[in-house]
Amino acid sequence: MIIISVIYTTGYALINLLLGLVLLKFCFRKNYLKQPASIMIITGFLLGQGVLASLWLILVIAGMLKFKLVMIISVLILITGLFIWSELVEFVKIILVSLTKQLKELTWIWKFILFLIMVLILYFAIGSLILPLHPDAEGFYMVLPKVLAYTGKLFCQSSCPDFSVGLLGEMHSAVLMIISDLSAAKFFVWFDALATAGLLISLGTQIGLKARGKVIILALLFTSRTFVNYIYNGKPDIYGAVFGLAAYYWTLKMKGNRLAQILTGLFTGFAVVAKLSNILVIVPGIFIMFCWIYWDEFKNNRKNIKSIIQSVFLSGLTIILSFGLAFSSNMVKNKILFNDPFSSSYSLNQSGSWSNPVWQKDKKDLPNMPVTAESTQENEIDGAVVGKDTNLIIAQSFRLDKPDYVSAVSLYLKNNSAIDNSGQLTVKIESDNGKDEPSGNLVDLNAIKSIRSYNNTYQWETVNFDPPLILYSDTLYWIVAEGTKSGEDTGYILGTDGNSSTYTKGFKAVFTNGMWDRDLDTDLYFKVYTDKGIEGYLPPDGRISSKFSNFVKTKMHFTLVIDYAKTKLALPWLIVKNTFFIFYTSPLAFTLWNRPGQDGTLSILVLIFLPFFFWRGQVNLVYRQILIMALTGVILWLLIRSDVIHPRYILATLLLFLPIIAYGIEKVFVEKKSLVLQFAIIGAILTVLGCFIVTLSYLPKDFFQLTAHRIKMTDLAGNNYDSLNYINKNVPVDTQVLIMGVFPYYLKPEFILTTYTVDWTNLYGAIQYGEGWSFVAQYNYKYVVFQKINPMSIGKVLENSLKPDRIKVEKVYSDPYADIYSVEKK
């Protein structure tokens, strides 16, 4: 099976290459043959990828991405490719001659280093075929392609917000899953890794590197965990990196070269589609280079200003239009899904904003969202104390003028305790019972949250609903606040207007002695927020837009509960006060330090060889240009997004430093600076390469066992495979299943289609009252799967909590990574 995957993926890579070369030949015939053979092969391969990804996306929007059509298009490309076959062979010949020549330049020790790098590259190929998915890929990145491959259509339940990201690598993964399997989809990234290496070597050639320097680039690249991890773990970051590097390469060639300008625009567009963060790091670097090139031209030819202005205008327009062309299919997708061609609004709203600058220390007290309903603060008085002992629940009703997505509610309150023992305040949004009283029913599974405030003076406290609640106009809803902690002087005091009602569309109610007491003349101080940024967001409850018939529409049966216990620990960069710490540790952390959740670094060799960057002698213009683009991107990123810790977000820009570092190292050998340093450099490279080869040496063993059928592919699958396979085999269709975890990849695609993801806090309230299992039964869940991601998880709390007598809870499956319970009402 693996060999079949290899054949399919290699064939698919060839199709991408042929399509790209055909396009290059027919569009830029004159320029096409003037470029180096290796760069035309890489450019053709990447251009084909970008165009095909856009085509697949259009087909999926049309609901037509099926096996037959994919095969017809592939065969057509193969036939068209016959026209450039002779040139392709010629390119390969030129590359082979060049490689042979460069090999002869190497001494035996550098040939040995190159051999070790080739072994490592082979290991990564095997890894991409057989290693399990990264949890993020199991939770999201490969889940989308799996269902796209199954349906051939856009699907839009809980995953709808996820579609706000650009789809490039995901489309290739989906097509390779259609024609083959997961291994084929992952293996394709290996070809992009090779293209990345090729582009870095080409950049190295531009700055004057010889054969030895190019081997050093390969050593730096393939010992960079932030790069090699993504060759085999199913995350699509290498797509963004390789397109970004291609954009950088063609930027350097753009002066007076229309082909280079078009390719700069296209590859920048594809890089941004593949990884949105590239817009913040690559685009400014390219803009500076554009200005640099035309400023030079102006300095050299001051008399001919008119032609320079014309040239600037035409070049700029060419790049912008090409960028737009590369982005167009995603704009169509965004328009259909979010009614906004430039939308990534949902994901941006989730993270707060485009930027989270290092100088920003404090968040605003109130969310920066439109208020859709609120009371007026007049004649403030203390409301009743809301605490568990007081047996008192306080509520405020409200109405909306139009149906809306409610994403947050704020209450004006203070802690009643002098010694901070008030516990939490549970805030719920409930429907009305028809008697102008809260019904006790949440408007949505997600409509329960908790507030904890330590302030003894009034301030606004906010709870967020993610995904937002869909509330309708002219319907009475209730904000219900309930204390949770026993003891004297506990609870919260809610600010209330004193004399007369200031809010005309609702009123306050207090629950005492088992009944609601309505107070029509007073209101709690409250604000209800809507979020205009997510107007196009489609709710996870089957109420999907009927305007677009190609959406897959199913009723939800699977609920994935985000278990934040681990996430809160693993993703602490979300806490703004840590931003400055992340900022000043970043340069070191790019190479040395694996901060929580960072997920890989550049090679330690980059840090070891850093002094050679400062001890390198004369450099050429291209070296300086590459350095400026790299520094611009990294410095900008650190200043405005230093809360994001991952090097992978700016991978293309970071990789630009590799030829820069390699240049300084090669100088040591070219200028015969010091024999001891030469030995030290070779020793460091050999040790780090050896370290990688030793620790990955299990890969060929596993591979041969697989090919000899001693083990099965499923033996190497991710931790959640066995438990979800149990669900696949034993759970009837239409059964409600609750999964405490967010890794649905190994569910059957028809099951994944019926999943939606919720914040865990909808269960939290129930669990803290010891009613977690009742909650589960109340919502008719027949099975609960606990994906054991962390002993501190809320899932663990539920699993260990008391099972009520009226519910039959039975453990039906257990392995080291998951437990499954069946739930039945007695």
Next chain:
Amino acid sequence: MIKFKEFTIGLLIFLWMIASFLVWWVLSGLVEPPSGNLVPPKIRQITRQAEALIYPYVWRQYIFTTE
């Protein structure tokens, strides 16, 4: 004839290479596998504690709950 300036720079670079390599390798509680896998767990534990000294509070929890 050995040039003093070049010799000094070479020596300093050599020391940097050795030092950064040692930090990464011997104290590789600070880095991830594969090197981390090749370091005895006791050393890893010590370096994790060293790491915790400079981490923000919530990150410390992460360090001690994930290994």
